[in-house]
Amino acid sequence: MKKRYELLDRIDSPDDLKQLGPDDLIRLSAELREFIIDIVSSNPGHFGASLGVVELTIALHYVFNTPEDRIIWDVGHQAYVHKILTGRKKNFHTNRKYKGISGFPRPSESPYDAFGVGHASTSISAALGIALASQHLNKPDRQVVAVIGDGALTGGLAFEGLNNAGSENSNLLVILNDNEIAIDPNAGAIKEYLIDITTSKTYNRFRKDIWNILGALSKLGPNAQKYAQQIEHGVKSMLLKQSNLFETLNFRYFGPIDGHDILHLTEILRDLKEIQGPKLLHVKTIKGKGFAQAELNQTAFHSPGIFDKETGKIFSASAGEKKPPRFQDVFGETLLELARRNDRIIGITPAMPTGSSMKIMMDEMPERTYDVGIAEQHAVTFSAGLAIEGMIPFCNIYSSFMQRSYDQAVHDVALQNLPVVFCLDRGGLVGDDGPTHHGVFDLAFMRSIPNMIVSAPMNEEELRNLMYTAQLKNHGPFSIRYPRGRGMMADWKKPFREIPVGKGRLIRKGTDIAILSIGTAGNLAAEAINRLEDSGISIAHYDMRFVKPLDEDLLHKVFKRFRQVITVEDGSLAGGFGSAVLEFMADHAYQCQVKRLGVPDRFIEHGTQAELYRECGFDAEGIVNAITSLVKPKVLSKAI
Numbered sequence: 001m002k003k004r005y006e007l008l009d010r011i012d013s014p015d016d017l018k019q020l021g022p023d024d025l026i027r028l029s030a031e032l033r034e035f036i037i038d039i040v041s042s043n044p045g046h047f048g049a050s051l052g053v054v055e056l057t058i059a060l061h062y063v064f065n066t067p068e069d070r071i072i073w074d075v076g077h078q079a080y081v082h083k084i085l086t087g088r089k090k091n092f093h094t095n096r097k098y099k100g101i102s103g104f105p106r107p108s109e110s111p112y113d114a115f116g117v118g119h120a121s122t123s124i125s126a127a128l129g130i131a132l133a134s135q136h137l138n139k140p141d142r143q144v145v146a147v148i149g150d151g152a153l154t155g156g157l158a159f160e161g162l163n164n165a166g167s168e169n170s171n172l173l174v175i176l177n178d179n180e181i182a183i184d185p186n187a188g189a190i191k192e193y194l195i196d197i198t199t200s201k202t203y204n205r206f207r208k209d210i211w212n213i214l215g216a217l218s219k220l221g222p223n224a225q226k227y228a229q230q231i232e233h234g235v236k237s238m239l240l241k242q243s244n245l246f247e248t249l250n251f252r253y254f255g256p257i258d259g260h261d262i263l264h265l266t267e268i269l270r271d272l273k274e275i276q277g278p279k280l281l282h283v284k285t286i287k288g289k290g291f292a293q294a295e296l297n298q299t300a301f302h303s304p305g306i307f308d309k310e311t312g313k314i315f316s317a318s319a320g321e322k323k324p325p326r327f328q329d330v331f332g333e334t335l336l337e338l339a340r341r342n343d344r345i346i347g348i349t350p351a352m353p354t355g356s357s358m359k360i361m362m363d364e365m366p367e368r369t370y371d372v373g374i375a376e377q378h379a380v381t382f383s384a385g386l387a388i389e390g391m392i393p394f395c396n397i398y399s400s401f402m403q404r405s406y407d408q409a410v411h412d413v414a415l416q417n418l419p420v421v422f423c424l425d426r427g428g429l430v431g432d433d434g435p436t437h438h439g440v441f442d443l444a445f446m447r448s449i450p451n452m453i454v455s456a457p458m459n460e461e462e463l464r465n466l467m468y469t470a471q472l473k474n475h476g477p478f479s480i481r482y483p484r485g486r487g488m489m490a491d492w493k494k495p496f497r498e499i500p501v502g503k504g505r506l507i508r509k510g511t512d513i514a515i516l517s518i519g520t521a522g523n524l525a526a527e528a529i530n531r532l533e534d535s536g537i538s539i540a541h542y543d544m545r546f547v548k549p550l551d552e553d554l555l556h557k558v559f560k561r562f563r564q565v566i567t568v569e570d571g572s573l574a575g576g577f578g579s580a581v582l583e584f585m586a587d588h589a590y591q592c593q594v595k596r597l598g599v600p601d602r603f604i605e606h607g608t609q610a611e612l613y614r615e616c617g618f619d620a621e622g623i624v625n626a627i628t629s630l631v632k633p634k635v636l637s638k639a640i
């Protein structure tokens, strides 16, 4: 039976919310937490971050006039309360499901989603653009709010936005949601700075005095309020300009305040609406607030999967049966093994120690691993610096976040032919995170960079051996991309074997048609071939391993022997592996029918990986169809 919520059941929009009295807001916060716990425990998604901003989100929609006023969420993984309050409560159970609502804000989904997000540190730049556009459009009263976490603030883009905003007189409010954690404990000096500013007694006494004067004067009317603001600004800028980072950047800094005190929050947001110019409100929150296990184990409850809402026990996907490992764990364990043998190896992760499993090495060798914050650009140039002095950096970046570091890969690494090993995790369609996180462009964008080796293992053992090969000698830049999720091999920890760079391998002999695959999409091809076992079609299968350098000897043989070729990749068809094969064919004037399977030239939404492979036509069935459309089955079996 559907659970009843006394207040939440009445709310489908911020207008409904505004009908509540301030005292109801506390009860509504509790109901929202219960609603989220109820749904996210059985339909997995991001969890702790939304619980931490329940009060903040309610306060924002209570005080501001959304959607006319704009709220821009950074990353957007914390926007579940926002979604529920802005008309998506009834659909919330479809969150991240195929054809359901997105796990991130999307303007195409709702007018309340002011800006599309998924990657970190964009909110301030976007909000500044929106604020200045509002001035150009003669909407001076519009309020624009960016909500950014302390983790996302470690990204350089956030500082580029602050720097620019500080010199523009826009009506911009940045809310710093400081919960002292990213996915893993936040990294870098900013973290210390935020703790200092929160705990500094002198600073806080001063701030309180100013706030009290401001409060007292504001009761005397608008002129007194303006006067108070001027005093406050004058005194503050005199005393704080030197000591407060945000004030130095021309922001007026307010806080830190308790982000779970909803009444105080609404009061302060009301006051801030009246203050012109760029301002920053520092809010302290607890990630996972209201769910004990999530507060205790914030990293695991960032995105926990299915869990027991009573006990907080996370049901790990591998519970019970022995499953093949996740690719990230093969990476993590192999890196540690290699680092034990080769003391030049250094591990670098931009804020994803747990997600990438670099934590395995970090725990044993903290001095040889660096979590550099959510700073992919820096991670790559930092790796280049390590490499130029003779270290062998293994720089692990999720494929879609690597898009940020393209120039660094070109200019800082490849141009100097430095031996940075790029381990690109979450390559291909990642599933329920959707288009912001699909890692589908890397094969195409990496292969256009001179000197770059571009590889993608078909299984765990190959991943291990590619990592081993990459550190054996100086190959220049070497990228290894692998997908989200589990592989096929329970028994993957075999002795290391060097893989000849630029050499593919024959998986299966055949005479009628050749399939050339790259990466784990090769397993879908192998499954398709198995399904066609009794069809009478003789199918050759090659795992190319490298998009660059391409195995030209192998391709010459294939194009001499076969008139029909299918390429399969979990990546963009535009410019990807299949394109490379076509270029080879044209360059050598082979005439052959080539069918390319992969991700078409459009953004693919969220869903399970299997659903998305099917949509793109390179699941096993899609590959079977492609084969049978090119070669007529000689014996039709019921397997087809």
Ligand SMILES: Cc1ncc(C[n+]2csc(CCOP(=O)(O)OP(=O)(O)O)c2C)c(N)n1
Binding pocket: 049, 052, 075, 077, 078, 118, 119, 120, 148, 149, 150, 151, 152, 153, 177, 179, 181, 182, 183, 287, 351, 352, 374, 376, 401, 404
């Ligand atoms: C460019 C980029 N790199 C990495 C990530 C992965 N990521 C998602 S949320 C997150 C942590 C964000 O921390 P914070 O901003 O403090 O928000 P919180 O989850 O603590 O509320 C990271 C690293 C991302 N979304 N975008």
